[in-house]
Amino acid sequence: MQAILLAMVLRTFLFQPFSIPSGSMKPTLLVGDYIFVSKYSYGYSKYSFPFRLPFLSGRIWERIPERGDVVVFKFPVDTNKDYIKRLIGLPGDKIQMIDSVIHINGIPVRRVENGIFFDKTRFYQPIIPEFEESMPNGRSYKTIDLFPGDVSDTTGIFEVPEGHYFFLGDNRDNSSDSRYDVGMVPAELLVGKAQVIFLSLDNDVAAWKLWRWPKDMRWNRIFTFL
Template sequence: MSVAERSADEKAKEHGGIGETIKVIIQALLIALVFRTFLYHPFNIPSGSMMPTLLIGDYLFVSKFSYGYSRYSFPIDLSFIHGRILGSKPERGDIAVFRLPRDPETDYIKRVIGLPGDKIQMKNGVLFINGEPVKRERIDDYLGETPFGEQVRIRQYRETLPSGVSYVTLDMTETGEKDNTEVYEVPPDHYFMMGDNRDNSTDSRFLQFVGYVPAENLVGRAEIIFFSVDEGAPVWAIWKWPETLRLNRFFELL
């Protein structure tokens, strides 16, 4: 084979290798797009409203298919879609991501407490559903830190819904703003959402800010914590790993 032929052959292999690489990248991007659009939505926790269940710095996978699809299920707003398709209804106790009714560009994450037709009320910090108090058991205090690094103890309660779903809530003060409320009657095709950090959660109890969440605003159900980093630690600062990683929270089911 002449030098010219070898050169042409090498160029052909080089171009073929580049083309194959581009093809693999495009395929990977398409798979990621399908995964993100139809299956699982990655979500990170920006606030402490769901403590102690979810912490700032947790990264979750939220299943979109659990509740089916609506106009808010996709990266762009498909306003021609009305209601939900191919899905089932949320269950009481689910942790759900939804679009804020007054600002559909904003994602919130809370626990589903009230189903359509339910009557929800807080009395002295105790949750009532349809006139019945939810079982509430005092457990050991939650140990947290102030922004100044001082340790603080917060009352914790294990709450068990009538369905049997059990989780832990925080009670920072006995005189919280929404420890005593009116009776909220959940409208048809809407849900009542609450944070587990009861005195530090803007949720459906605040009708002017969140209120009742329409079914079509649901994005999906939180399924698993796949990654977790200390609050305030940049996730991209890999040189600080593993000190900043909360390895005990990796792959925790919700």
């Protein structure tokens, strides 16, 4: 009983596991990755808890996320859904993409081609160029651009309101994010910061199928910090 209570406390206030259901964050996160998200990183809101607390307004013990963080948040249109994306824009920022390059307040983000990503789920064009982006704070990460010059690679200017954030998926041509249906995400909807991959299973294997782990485990991804 004590172990169950401890697990509930840890999940509610400290770390919550999430599984990755889509490829919108490739190459950083793959379908079949399981991650721990720290609930305390940005403080707490009513959306931080399994049973929402209607009396809790805004965030308590709030800490501002950093550009480049991988963040789990509630989908603004339907708060029963969890999304995971990379934080690009802070309150007050002006964000624009021009020919696949992010511009923050008119300044382009450093972006260089750096390797390839082999996507085994694609029957054609499985080899995709990877690009390394570097945020102004020095945070670097990789993205992929499946269709260079696609309509999503050049946008208008997005002005991030106070108390909101702008997110992009690392798989830039296959992500529902702040450019489209997600829009600006209120701070209240942030659930936590993605910290580490603790399990990664290939071939759509469910985590409970323990007998498949030796064959389908992506061992090189375990304990990858995000």
